[in-house]
Amino acid sequence: MLNEWIIPPALIMIIGALLLPVIPRRLRSSLFVLTCVLALARVWTFSDGATLTVPLMDYTLTLVKVDALSRVFGTIFALIAAGGGIYAFHIRDAGQQTAALLYAAGALGVTFAGDLFTLFLFWELMAFTSVFLVWARRVPESRKAGFRYLIYHVLGGGLLFAGILMYLGGGGDMAVSRLSPGQGPAVWIMLLGVAINAAIPPLHTWLSDAYPRATVTGAVFMSAFTTKSAVYVLIRVFPGWEILLWAGVIMTLYGVVFAVLSNDIRGILAYHIISQVGYMVAGVGIGTEMALNGSAAHAFSHILYKALLFMGAGAVIHATGKHRLSDLGGLARYMPRTLILYMVAAFSISGVPLFNGFISKSMVVSAAGAAHYPTAMLLLNLAAVGTFLSVGIKLPWFTWFSREKPAEIEVRKPPINMFLGMGLAAILCFLYGVMPGLLYRMLPFPVDFEPYTTAHLVESVQMLLFTFVGFWLLRRRLTPHEGISLDLDWFYRRSKPFFRNVFVNAPAHLFDQSDRTLQGIIAKAVAFGRNPMLHFSPPTRDKTYTPDRYRPPAGSLVAVTLAALCLILILSLV
Numbered sequence: 001m002l003n004e005w006i007i008p009p010a011l012i013m014i015i016g017a018l019l020l021p022v023i024p025r026r027l028r029s030s031l032f033v034l035t036c037v038l039a040l041a042r043v044w045t046f047s048d049g050a051t052l053t054v055p056l057m058d059y060t061l062t063l064v065k066v067d068a069l070s071r072v073f074g075t076i077f078a079l080i081a082a083g084g085g086i087y088a089f090h091i092r093d094a095g096q097q098t099a100a101l102l103y104a105a106g107a108l109g110v111t112f113a114g115d116l117f118t119l120f121l122f123w124e125l126m127a128f129t130s131v132f133l134v135w136a137r138r139v140p141e142s143r144k145a146g147f148r149y150l151i152y153h154v155l156g157g158g159l160l161f162a163g164i165l166m167y168l169g170g171g172g173d174m175a176v177s178r179l180s181p182g183q184g185p186a187v188w189i190m191l192l193g194v195a196i197n198a199a200i201p202p203l204h205t206w207l208s209d210a211y212p213r214a215t216v217t218g219a220v221f222m223s224a225f226t227t228k229s230a231v232y233v234l235i236r237v238f239p240g241w242e243i244l245l246w247a248g249v250i251m252t253l254y255g256v257v258f259a260v261l262s263n264d265i266r267g268i269l270a271y272h273i274i275s276q277v278g279y280m281v282a283g284v285g286i287g288t289e290m291a292l293n294g295s296a297a298h299a300f301s302h303i304l305y306k307a308l309l310f311m312g313a314g315a316v317i318h319a320t321g322k323h324r325l326s327d328l329g330g331l332a333r334y335m336p337r338t339l340i341l342y343m344v345a346a347f348s349i350s351g352v353p354l355f356n357g358f359i360s361k362s363m364v365v366s367a368a369g370a371a372h373y374p375t376a377m378l379l380l381n382l383a384a385v386g387t388f389l390s391v392g393i394k395l396p397w398f399t400w401f402s403r404e405k406p407a408e409i410e411v412r413k414p415p416i417n418m419f420l421g422m423g424l425a426a427i428l429c430f431l432y433g434v435m436p437g438l439l440y441r442m443l444p445f446p447v448d449f450e451p452y453t454t455a456h457l458v459e460s461v462q463m464l465l466f467t468f469v470g471f472w473l474l475r476r477r478l479t480p481h482e483g484i485s486l487d488l489d490w491f492y493r494r495s496k497p498f499f500r501n502v503f504v505n506a507p508a509h510l511f512d513q514s515d516r517t518l519q520g521i522i523a524k525a526v527a528f529g530r531n532p533m534l535h536f537s538p539p540t541r542d543k544t545y546t547p548d549r550y551r552p553p554a555g556s557l558v559a560v561t562l563a564a565l566c567l568i569l570i571l572s573l574v
Contacts, residue, residue: 006052008064008112009039009074010122013081013105020101021094029089032097036082039108043074051114059174062114069296069444073111073232076300077104080224080307080425087311087421088217099132100221107225111232115174116164119233123160123197126226127153133218134210145213152196152206160193179237191238197230198281199274200247201254207273208258212266212323216314219266220421223310224303227273231280231299240287245368248285249379251278256386260394263324265313268395269306275383276302276349282380283364286371289445294363296443301356301432305348308425309391312342315414315422316399322409325398332400334411337419339400344426346396348433350388351460355433358460359440359451366449385467393471 016035020028052064081104091097102125109122127150134146166186168174179187192203199207207227211219238244255275262268276298283295315338316331317323332339348355351362361384368377432439440447 006046006050006064007042008052008109009042009078010105010109010112012039012042013101013108017098017101017105020098025092025094028094028097029085029091032101033082033085033089035101036078036085036104039104040075040078040082043071043078043108046071053114056117059115059117061118062175063118064112065114065176066112067444068442069232069235070111072296072300072442072444073228074108075442076303077107077111077225077228079428080303081221083307083421083424084217084220084224086424087220087314087418089417089421090415091217093136095132096136096215096218099129099136100218102129103133103221103225107229110229114176116168116176117174119176120157120161120164123229124157126229127157130222130226133222134214136218137213137215139213142213145210149206149210152203156193156196156203158193159189159196163187163190163193176233176236178239181241181243191241194230194233194238195247197226198234198277199227199230200251200281201274204251204254204274208267208270211270211273212264216318219314220307220310223269223273223306227277228280228299228303231277231284231295234281234284235292235295239284239292242285242287245282245285245373245376248278248280248282249376251275251281252380252383253386254278256383256390259390260386262390263326265316265323265325265328265395265399266310268390269309269313272309272349272387272391273306275387276306278383279361279364279380282376283367286364286367286373288367288371290370290449291364291367293440293443293445293447293449294360294367297360297363297439298357300439300442301348301360301429304425304432305345305355305357305429308341308345308422308429309349311418311422311425312338312345315418318414318418319411320409325395328399328409329403330401331411335400338414338422339396341419341422341426343396344429346392348429350392350464351384352392352464353433353452353457353460354430356429356431356439358433359436362451362456362460363449381463385463388464388467389471393468397471397475 013035016031016038020031023031046064046066048066048068050064050066051062053060053062055061081101084100088097088100106122106124106126106129109125110119113119113122131146131150131153134142134149136142163186166189167183170184170186172183172186179190181187196203196206211222214222234244252275255271255273255278259268259271259275262271280295280298280302283291283298313323316328316335319335319338320328320331322328344355348357351358365377365380365384368374368380436451440449
């Protein structure tokens with residue numbers, strides 16, 4: 001049923017993405033930004049309660065369902081897509097631009113989906129388009145990381161779809177609505193599928209693996225959509241599940257620990273996505289109106305400052321070709337504007353007053369205290385210390401300061417559109433920080449929270465000062481070193497040689513031995529038939545044989561097949 005003339009924002013972006021490859025190259029970036037602006041205008045002009053439904057067999061699909069929660073997420077998704085389009089305006093890769101626009105369309109489709117089937121379709125659209133932003137870098141490590149990324153998301157989508165089918169088969173409603181833990185295993189399978197996209201440990205390694213290996217501009221889009229669309233689904237479907245509170249607390253601490261250890265500048269930021277999403281997941285687990293408001297507000301703030309952080313890191317990579325802290329330093333003289341814009345985002349994520357992270361993160365922490373979770377409140381504050389230590393101090397110190405610029409680094413100037421994209425995000429980070437009412441009035445529930453209280457300001461300033469002093473005293477111990485830090489991906493990275501030996505090398509060795517033995521028997525039989533008195537020796541073994549390099553002879557497969565048929569015949573006769 002069509003209640004008004006509704007064009008889904010996702011459809012606008014899909015049409016724009018389909019037009020990109022066929023228009024002149026010089027117009028693609030302009031069309032990209034224009035498409036995002038039109039989608040943003042469509043989100044803002046929706047009336048409350050607007051719906052768009054279409055029949056499909058025995059079901060009714062709700063392609064669009066508008067309320068306050070979907071509007072706030074739709075706004076920030078379309079807004080950051082436009083900002084990312086400005087930042088990537090110099091890109092002329094039609095494949096990368098099309099993938100990014102379809103990726104944003106998937107996030108908007110999930111946000112406004114009113115039924116589970118529509119949600120799943122856009123969920124999968126995000127998975128299969130975002131991976132191209134990793135592969136578009138066109139280096140071997142990105143290709144491998146992209147495949148690992150895709151495996152995770154195919155698994156997550158499969159679990160989500162399996163849960164949906166089980167839920168519907170058990171008499172569940174097609175509508176995207178609130179679920180409770182007692183509704184059976186189907187809802188837990190759905191939660192597990194969503195947890196992969198939310199990067200809840202131990203299902204998070206796809207994020208820290210793929211994001212640092214994406215293209216400079218692709219990582220900006222990836223930082224905004226996948227995890228935050230998962231947070232939206234958690235708020236919509238799983239509010240008040242206490243397991244999410246403690247999962248979120250673990251995320252906040254887990255992310256900051258590995259961020260402190262990381263040497264890759266985008267690796268640090270990737271781990272902090274896990275940490276910051278932890279605040280949102282914890283708010284969902286608390287489940288009160290204040291906590292859910294805090295999760296939505298922090299998702300909004302996080303998308304802005306995290307995109308700006310990746311933009312700043314991307315500008316450094318674009319200018320120097322370096323991405324490890326151990327290879328950088330002394331760039332303050334050469335990239336001062338990038339430093340200033342980056343620090344706006346660093347202050348935002350660290351919860352510095354007057355920036356947007358301060359007005360949203362504190363809402364989640366205060367909600368934990370109001371709901372009588374003092375341990376969770378303490379641990380969330382502890383994670384904030386690690387955030388400022390790694391993103392607010394360590395990364396800028398070892399990138400822009402700490403030493404003179406290494407002689408081998410040649411710094412080139414980033415294009416002006418990169419600074420325009422960063423400037424837009426920085427202005428919004430500061431604007432929402434000094435005028436929190438602009439964000440609070442968009443939240444799904446009435447807001448009764450004042451971030452700028454004397455007690456909160458004093459507490460925040462004390463934490464920031466003590467963290468800075470601690471870094472300064474320990475800065476030599478925090479000096480980055482070459483190498484990578486493995487977390488839970490240690491298990492599959494370290495187990496790879498074992499599985500290769502068991503499932504590749506050992507079978508190849510066994511096949512080789514069997515093949516040689518069989519060929520020896522056949523050769524003896526042939527030789528004996530020709531001349532029974534002729535002594536025949538089997539072929540000598542090649543001592544340089546290694547299973548990794550072994551390739552079976554062309555005729556060996558036929559021989560083994562005949563032997564297998566003979567064995568089957570004998571067994572059948574017995």
